[in-house]
Amino acid sequence: MPRSAGISIGYLAERTGLAVSAIRYYEAQGLVEPWRNAGGQRRFHRADIRRMSFIMIAQQFGFSLPEIRGFLRSLPGGRTPTKEDWACISDSFRSHLDQRIETLVKLRDNLDGCIGCGCLSLPNCKLYNPEDRAAQKGQGPRYLMGDRPETEAAAENDP
Amino acid sequence: MPRSAGISIGYLAERTGLAVSAIRYYEAQGLVEPWRNAGGQRRFHRADIRRMSFIMIAQQFGFSLPEIRGFLRSLPGGRTPTKEDWACISDSFRSHLDQRIETLVKLRDNLDGCIGCGCLSLPNCKLYNPEDRAAQKGQGPRYLMGDRPETEAAAENDP
DNA sequence: GTAATTCCTAAACCTAACTTTAGCTCAAGG
DNA sequence: CCTTGAGCTAAAGTTAGGTTTAGGAATTAC
Numbered sequence: 001m002p003r004s005a006g007i008s009i010g011y012l013a014e015r016t017g018l019a020v021s022a023i024r025y026y027e028a029q030g031l032v033e034p035w036r037n038a039g040g041q042r043r044f045h046r047a048d049i050r051r052m053s054f055i056m057i058a059q060q061f062g063f064s065l066p067e068i069r070g071f072l073r074s075l076p077g078g079r080t081p082t083k084e085d086w087a088c089i090s091d092s093f094r095s096h097l098d099q100r101i102e103t104l105v106k107l108r109d110n111l112d113g114c115i116g117c118g119c120l121s122l123p124n125c126k127l128y129n130p131e132d133r134a135a136q137k138g139q140g141p142r143y144l145m146g147d148r149p150e151t152e153a154a155a156e157n158d159p
Numbered sequence: 160m161p162r163s164a165g166i167s168i169g170y171l172a173e174r175t176g177l178a179v180s181a182i183r184y185y186e187a188q189g190l191v192e193p194w195r196n197a198g199g200q201r202r203f204h205r206a207d208i209r210r211m212s213f214i215m216i217a218q219q220f221g222f223s224l225p226e227i228r229g230f231l232r233s234l235p236g237g238r239t240p241t242k243e244d245w246a247c248i249s250d251s252f253r254s255h256l257d258q259r260i261e262t263l264v265k266l267r268d269n270l271d272g273c274i275g276c277g278c279l280s281l282p283n284c285k286l287y288n289p290e291d292r293a294a295q296k297g298q299g300p301r302y303l304m305g306d307r308p309e310t311e312a313a314a315e316n317d318p
Numbered sequence: 319g320t321a322a323t324t325c326c327t328a329a330a331c332c333t334a335a336c337t338t339t340a341g342c343t344c345a346a347g348g
Numbered sequence: 349c350c351t352t353g354a355g356c357t358a359a360a361g362t363t364a365g366g367t368t369t370a371g372g373a374a375t376t377a378c
Contacts, residue, residue: 010354021337039344041355061266062221097267101260107220108256169324180367198374200325224365
């Protein structure tokens with residue numbers, strides 16, 4: 001087997017722990033581009049083992065396949081990615097990751113200061129509109145953790 | 160409207176920003192238990208506004224509905240939850256959360272020390288089997304980021 | 319009292335990320 | 349040459365977390 005022959009989907013699956021069907025799915029999603037041999041079977045680069053592994057790790061971090069495809073686009077097209085290529089992609093990856101962690105920590109701290117202290121009803125609850133879940137839609141005040149501030153929340157003019 | 164009459168699903172939706180269909184779905188998942196009025200329509204406690212908000216926040220933190228149901232089970236059944244009840248549930252919630260953040264940070268640090276430095280091929284890569292994605296299945300060595308340690312990874316006895 | 323909302327259920331549909339199935343073809347071993 | 353395992357495609361199924369639709373019934377507003 002000449003080294004240019006590439007590896008089969010089964011071998012790639014075995015080496016990465018992925019299911020064969022998952023790899024085919026990733027191809028359909030544009031995450032990897034095998035070529036075909038004479039008989040129409042997929043052949044992968046050895047470097048695709050690393051590529052698959054990167055996909056699996058990125059997924060653990062909660063990135064979607066389209067996002068991961070974005071990361072992978074920065075890899076060189078024509079040649080096998082070098083350590084430096086991966087280090088570079090890893091930078092972009094890590095900054096997304098830092099942001100994600102920061103968001104989680106911020107949310108946790110708000111939790112400490114909001115649910116933890118029992119102030120759930122406060123209209124200025126920071127958990128009310130964290131990051132992107134805006135919506136809001138007008139409609140008068142809706143206090144995130146519910147009810148009116150401290151008015152017994154009962155016999156008012158409920159719409 | 161007597162205060163024991165409860166609130167309608169539409170009002171609950173308006174106050175929380177949830178879709179009516181989402182609230183019905185949460186009921187089906189056992190996250191809230193409204194009663195019915197004479198005409199068969201759902202009636203909710205005012206405290207369910209807070210309950211729904213808790214669900215929304217927990218989802219932002221990445222918890223699944225079954226997990227959230229677990230958190231909510233610790234709330235008292237017969238009476239309206241107090242600040243203390245929420246503070247208590249929040250403790251359990253926060254410890255799960257801390258663990259989740261810790262995992263993410265650990266993964267990020269491994270990324271720094273593994274992808275970042277270009278050592279992707281190392282057989283002792285810590286990203287190989289982080290937390291629960293074990294599987295492994297025997298089958299001989301599979302190095303997470305692929306390839307053999309540093310043997311040019313070529314003309315060996317590829318199965 | 320009637321019109322407009324709101325609510326009801328059941329079932330179908332939706333996206334993401336895959337897996338399973340069915341029916342065939344290709345490749346490797348004896 | 350023949351069998352067996354690995355691969356192929358297309359389509360359907362799966363889980364989570366919902367939304368949409370269809371066809372009624374209950375409430376509310378005037």
